[in-house]
Amino acid sequence: MPAGDRTDHQQPGAVSAPLLAVRDLSVEIQSEDGVVHAVDRVSWSVNRGEVLGIVGESGSGKSVSCLSLVGLLPQKRATVTGSAVFDGVDLLECSDEQLDSIRGGQIAMIFQDPLTSLHPLMSVGAQLLEAIKLHRKMGKADAKALAIEMLGRVGIPDPGRRMKAYPHELSGGMRQRVMIAMALINDPAVLVADEATTALDVTTQAQILDLLRDLCARANSAIVLITHDLGVVAEICDHVVVMYAGRVAESGTVEAVLERPSHPYTWGLLGSMPSVEAQAARARTIGGTPPSLLNPPSGCRFHPRCPHVMDVCRQEIPPLRPTPDGAVTHATACHLDADRLRQGSKQASVLSTVQW
Amino acid sequence: MSIGSGQTVGIAGPVAVDPTVDISFRARFLRRLLADRATIVAAVYLVVLLLLATIGAPIAAALTGHGPDRQFFNGLNLNGIPLSPFSHEIGNNGQPDPHGAFFILGTDRLGRDMLVRLLYGARATLAVGIGATAVALVVGLVLGMIAGYFGGKLDAVISRGIETAMAFPSMLFAIGLAAVLGPGLVNSIIVIALFSWYYPARIVRNAVRSLRGEQFVEAARSIGLGHFTIMRRHLLPQLTAPLIVYATGVVALNILFEAGLSYLGLGVRPPTPDWGQMIADGVTSDLYRQQIWVALIPGLVLVFTTLAFNQLGDGLRDAFAVRGSIR
């Protein structure tokens, strides 16, 4: 299902209605200094078997939006509006008990730092068993067998013995595998990975990404991958949503967005990435700094840093509309006309990446 | 139209500081503190108490004409029981004499003016309580800093020292020590400091240990700063907040400690008034059964003062919760 598309139209050959469809999601958080407009009317969706990447820098709202889906934001201070329909049920309307059963069961999350996400005083096996017990009825022996099998499937050698290990005895890559095992053990329909590989070495990251892709392909579940790294997106994602300052800047298939980028922010992001540049060239950077979300800029939130800013950008929020390249799901939130979008697109495209 | 000619688009010049967030540590701290009414009350109480102890006491003595040690023969009623608050001294006819001395808070078992004694007593209690805490802080700060910064054997020795000292039951040993040293203001301070230095030492040691690994300390080393300069310039300022918070709690403890010692006759020497002693006075020979105020008044004041210090500490801790300080 295309991101940002309001109607439920079907693509030819696509699976039926999206598994998780987020519409007009907005999150406001009360802070000591005022209201932070963390997320503003964001819409995207993901189907079974697909990998959706949500890309943005810090302050883009990518993590906050996903935490809000499963009720992990501090309730007193966060106001969440919009809808998030998962398998026919609106998550934002669910009670706490309903969310408790969905979270960890049908929607599982893994986070960046497994050292703090795993209980330091419980063995790995005990934590896995706990995850099973919370969402299923299973005999102790069966549960233990399942846990061992899962550890093996995520690539942990000698899983029977590792069941008794404690998190601090394992390396970073192993701990992340344990987290994945815990997340996938109840066959979730959606796995949300929040910067899950950011803290890992690049060789470990590559293995973990392979693992995620394989396991979810086999189970036909969906992955929502939150990251700041466009390279990771290119590696395993099918669709991508680029977020800036709480809003969607651009969305579409990975090929469309990376080969024909159509938003000045995406151009800036790609220009900043060293691998897209020729050796020793100076990067085409985005000037300035990300805006404060206490007092976000009027109109398009990117306008203070945009080299193509026009008057209308300061006044009107650009709607998400189809890009000039004609790709079905490709949409951008920019006031620039089709010609200028095409021009910028050609210059920023990754098709010129030097191959190593 | 080109995206960029290799130039940075826009300078990273003027700090993109949101005016609504542009508040310094101090302003934020004050804002939080002033919003906390309980702490303001506690702070006001303590300030007033301090004023009363220092200048209020002699003023009260002068105004009433009663010194703290002056025993009024007529300050006891016919049965030898001290007078209640708001009483006049007893005249020759056995009735309160409206032209005689007036005791706002009554008298104690020797016929002395309770109010004046209370105010003078505040001096001893506060002096010892705060004094001992100050000494303990300095000792604890130095030892904790050395242990936390240098680590290794030095840390091992000092930490074992802290743990050993903490294992001793302080009150028992303090009594023993005070009995050996004898009563007196300075002795009290020494004894109490000896049994409270390890609290700040531990806190400082842990804080310094974690700060030691911070990159700004490494940066200071890379510039070539010496160890003690780093301790003074980079570490000490970060410790003031937790130390202040901690100090208020320790003062509360030490005031009680001092009152306890005085209660047992091991604190300041009589006839110097002291709250602990006054409580002891009001309790001996079951005096409280006949005149409860002699014990109750200093007791209540002691409780409120301790509460006030604790509340102040809590309030300061909340107000100090600032980014970038010690976790």
Added chain:
Amino acid sequence: MVTAEKHRNGTPALLSVSGLVKEFPVGRGLFGTRGVVHAVQGVSFSLSSGETLAVVGESGCGKSTLARCVLRLLVPTAGTIMFEGIDITDAPTSQLRRLRRDAAMVFQDPFGSLNPRLRVASSVGEPLREARIGSKREIDTRVRELFTQVGLNPEHFSRFPHEFSGGQRQRIGIARALALHPKLLVCDEPVSALDVSAQAQILNLLGDLRDELDLSYLFITHNLDIVRRFCDRVLVMYLGRVMETATVTELFAAPRHPYTAALLAATPIPNPRLMRARGRTPLTGDPPSPLSPPTGCPFHPRCPRAQQRCRDEVPPLTPSGGSHSFACHFPLEPATTS
């Protein structure tokens, strides 16, 4: 790029490291230790004036330890470090004044590398005050000058670190490093903690400064993309040893060591077609711990080309024409890329 060739022959090395070893005792006895972390095991390299040398590796490879040894924040267990022709390996602190002036460090954490309680002007001016250079007014002027040089508004120099963004804080850190006109900057992952757009800005800044001030860089990073764009030569480390060293062109065109090839293969590029074409990574397992490094070649447990000899013998660093050296018994063929 150009500077490396210019200074290649004849100029004495600015920095020369030979056989550097650094070990840390570890473990908890009551007063003793149990075990040794072999952070750096015999690293040698040299850095010419005006050159940018990258030290690349994953966690546990010892690159950060190496950087700290070079600046004498740590004392090496063995080996020699010569800076500007002077042996600084064991020199007492009092004799390191010249080192402190001519070499400075830029740290990784923009949030932790500045004392949050000090105004940024104080932090930046600290090296000057410590070296007792200049009056208060002169120091102020120099600090303002540094601010402008790194692209910050000098009017803001009396603010506190938390009022700046991550990228700006890193600029402040750079300003501090430049205070005493150093010749060498040791940068320990200077952009890893920043957003992508800030990374690019800081790298541009470092590049500009390099040209303006004729600086040399020892650039520690785990990001090969940055190495390719910013550095002249590369040193690839794994578990405390050098696996390969070459110019950037040589390394990226034809890596000889299997680990280098694996690193290149694992680094994601934002080009979906290239990424799909790459396929799966051949590397299995996690980097081992420097507490108990494997025998022989440290990479052999994960190497797809490992043989018995790799378990038994530590491969020496063998030069192969010009500036390219590698430490492998069965290196990749020059024409092969992964």
